[in-house]
Amino acid sequence: MNEQFYELPQEKQLRIINAGLEVFSKNDYRHAVTDEIARKAGISKGLLFYYFHNKKSLYLYLFDYCASLIMNQVMGDGPGGSGDEPASGGNESGGKAARWETVTDFFELLEMAAEAKIKVLEKTPYLADFMVRGYYSEDGIVKEDLNRATMEAVSSAFKKYFRNVDYSRFKPEVPPMEIYEMLVWLTEGYLHDKRKSNASISIKEIMEKFYVWEKWLKQIAYKEEYQKMEA
Incomplete structure (x- = not known):
């Protein structure tokens, strides 16, 4: 892409981004x-x-943009977009540690990430x-x-986001990365089936499903003394 795109006023960048997301999502x-993207963007x-x-x-570009937008939200870099404008992302905050950096439980981090992603989906x-x-x-x-x-993003996110996790809670035969991938596939597969059937996507229903899948996977992955879900 032409780097001059980044020199455009943010409002114009967002018009182009939103137009592309709308047309490619449909x-x-x-x-x-x-032609439809250009028309909707007003250029x-x-x-x-x-x-x-x-x-x-x-x-x-749009795929990378969305992946970065979600990751910035998960890492605690901002509130995400509002209205029909996605946020432009942001840099990881320095100085004061983000909340996720103090969490050592793998599944607690998964919940935090899922809830952060949902905020982006609700607003964008x-x-x-x-x-x-x-x-x-x-x-x-x-x-x-x-x-x-996708593979690079998943690998990078896993290494960074879960770097402070206490992996001693896992059963020796269970690879944490595969548990992470399974939960991602379950969630994305659910969304894919909804889209194929033209059914409406309920954010509440997604999270209800997520918590059930997370509970099952925790029972598979964690040693018995760590399987009890915290209230």
Whole structure:
């Protein structure tokens, strides 16, 4: 992409971002029309491609943007977006440690991360559907790049977010990373099935499902003396 995009006023950047998220969330990659994105953003298609050299460049930028937005929320860097404008992200706060850095229980951290993500989804229209479409995209043009970006993001987030966890609570035969991946797959699979059936997505229902899955996985992963869920 053209770095001059970052020199635009934030309001204009957000118009382009929101337009892209809306169109890509309602259509698979191949059928998303860049003319429609430009129209919704209030710019010409030529200008859109001046900032993003092609459709793929724009799509991958939006995927990275959303992943960063969610991670910033999880890491405690800001309140997320508001209204129909996603936040522009932020840098990890320095000095005073974020709350997640003081937590040593793996499953408590998972809950904190899930609740932070939900706040972003509640405030940012189209983000959930866009990300789910991306995770399950079968389009050969972007699939390989998305798979690589997803794997890198999951690995990086795990190493950073769970770095202070007390892994001695785990049964020796249970890999923590696989428990993390299982919970991610369960949640994303649920969202994917809802999208395929055109059913409405209830944030409350997602969290209810999440807490049940988390309880099951804790029983699988933790030694018996650590399995009791805290009130």
